[in-house]
Amino acid sequence: MIRHDFRSDTVTKPDAAMRAAMAAAEVGDDVFGDDPSVNALEQRMAEMLGKDAALFVPTGTQSNLLALMSHCGRGDEFIAGQNAHCYKYEAGGAAVLGSIQPQPIAHQPDGTMALADIEAAIKAGDNHFATTRVIALENTFGGRVLPMHYMQSVAALARKHDLGLHLDGARAFNACVALGVAIKDFAAPFDTVSICLSKGLGAPVGSVLVGRAALIETARRHRKMLGGGMRQAGLLAAAGLYALDHHVDRLADDHRRAHVLAEGLARHEALQVSSPQTNIVWVDMDTQIGAQLSSHLADHGIGVTGRYGQQRWVTHLDIDDADVAIALDVVGKFFAGREH
Numbered sequence: 001m002i003r004h005d006f007r008s009d010t011v012t013k014p015d016a017a018m019r020a021a022m023a024a025a026e027v028g029d030d031v032f033g034d035d036p037s038v039n040a041l042e043q044r045m046a047e048m049l050g051k052d053a054a055l056f057v058p059t060g061t062q063s064n065l066l067a068l069m070s071h072c073g074r075g076d077e078f079i080a081g082q083n084a085h086c087y088k089y090e091a092g093g094a095a096v097l098g099s100i101q102p103q104p105i106a107h108q109p110d111g112t113m114a115l116a117d118i119e120a121a122i123k124a125g126d127n128h129f130a131t132t133r134v135i136a137l138e139n140t141f142g143g144r145v146l147p148m149h150y151m152q153s154v155a156a157l158a159r160k161h162d163l164g165l166h167l168d169g170a171r172a173f174n175a176c177v178a179l180g181v182a183i184k185d186f187a188a189p190f191d192t193v194s195i196c197l198s199k200g201l202g203a204p205v206g207s208v209l210v211g212r213a214a215l216i217e218t219a220r221r222h223r224k225m226l227g228g229g230m231r232q233a234g235l236l237a238a239a240g241l242y243a244l245d246h247h248v249d250r251l252a253d254d255h256r257r258a259h260v261l262a263e264g265l266a267r268h269e270a271l272q273v274s275s276p277q278t279n280i281v282w283v284d285m286d287t288q289i290g291a292q293l294s295s296h297l298a299d300h301g302i303g304v305t306g307r308y309g310q311q312r313w314v315t316h317l318d319i320d321d322a323d324v325a326i327a328l329d330v331v332g333k334f335f336a337g338r339e340h
């Protein structure tokens with residue numbers, strides 16, 4: 001059984017106070033627009049991000065799909081990173097359900113896509129090509145933060161070519177806390193932004209798509225089509241509102257703990273630890289050692305994700321200083337016999 005769960009920030013469970021907020025939520029039928037808690041969450045997110053409107057949806061995957069389907073029609077194209085969630089980790093939904101063709105772009109070592117690579121991939125004005133409609137960025141990307149000036153440069157490029165710009169901001173608040181910028185400034189370059197409430201913010205369910213009015217209106221129609229129109233969803237929106245009140249500033253604690261964890265792991269020569277910028281620590285190692293370490297961790301109730309040569313450790317609301325200390329102790333004991 002996993003007792004110290006570093007697999008993902010999605011594993012957080014609502015605590016008593018969040019559950020109390022959910023139980024007390026005023027609700028109505030959200031498909032009729034009648035749910036006051038959903039309406040409050042959507043309005044609040046739109047205001048926070050400085051956008052016209054917002055839409056509460058079940059998952060980040062659906063939120064990204066709705067964004068792409070709002071920017072693109074059948075046979076259009078979106079540009080995204082080769083390892084972007086909306087390209088690689090959403091079961092091809094944009095192609096399958098939206099008839100939208102992806103144009104993946106290689107990543108630079110810092111996680112960005114080179115502007116020249118993006119520009120070279122933009123297609124228009126020729127019957128041979130799908131029509132490029134939107135560029136999708138992701139921030140944070142594998143826990144790394146793309147800087148503001150990069151996002152602004154991509155926005156300028158999108159404007160120059162009359163393209164939309166979407167942000168998969170599943171962990172946008174982690175990026176804002178790391179950069180020390182307001183979410184409104186962070187969101188400013190984008191037409192649409194998707195944010196997960198169910199990751200570091202600690203809500204059990206839900207994402208919000210925020211953006212320009214016409215795009216969100218189209219997304220609302222597509223949400224119904226895809227089966228994402230929920231009824232008394234205020235129970236879930238209330239958890240999101242609670243998370244916005246109580247769980248944003250504390251993301252800094254997760255980042256601090258990721259640092260402590262990374263420093264502790266890096267003391268072992270066999271582990272190559274990349275310095276975390278937010279709440280995700282990547283650790284590379286020899287595959288054989290990795291296999292043994294992973295099973296040693298599992299035996300001691302510590303959950304991590306990754307294949308044997310690479311592990312991903314994520315800090316979150318349900319990981320405290322003691323969990324980090326215990327994990328480092330367990331790793332230390334694993335190496336104690338092997339290092340001289």
Ligand SMILES: *Cc1c(COP(=O)(O)O)cnc(C)c1O
Pocket residue numbers: 058059060061062064085086138140168170171196198207
């Ligand atoms: C988790 C995640 C999503 C999708 O969220 P789900 O709610 O799991 O569908 C999208 N993009 C990124 C970058 C994510 O980390």
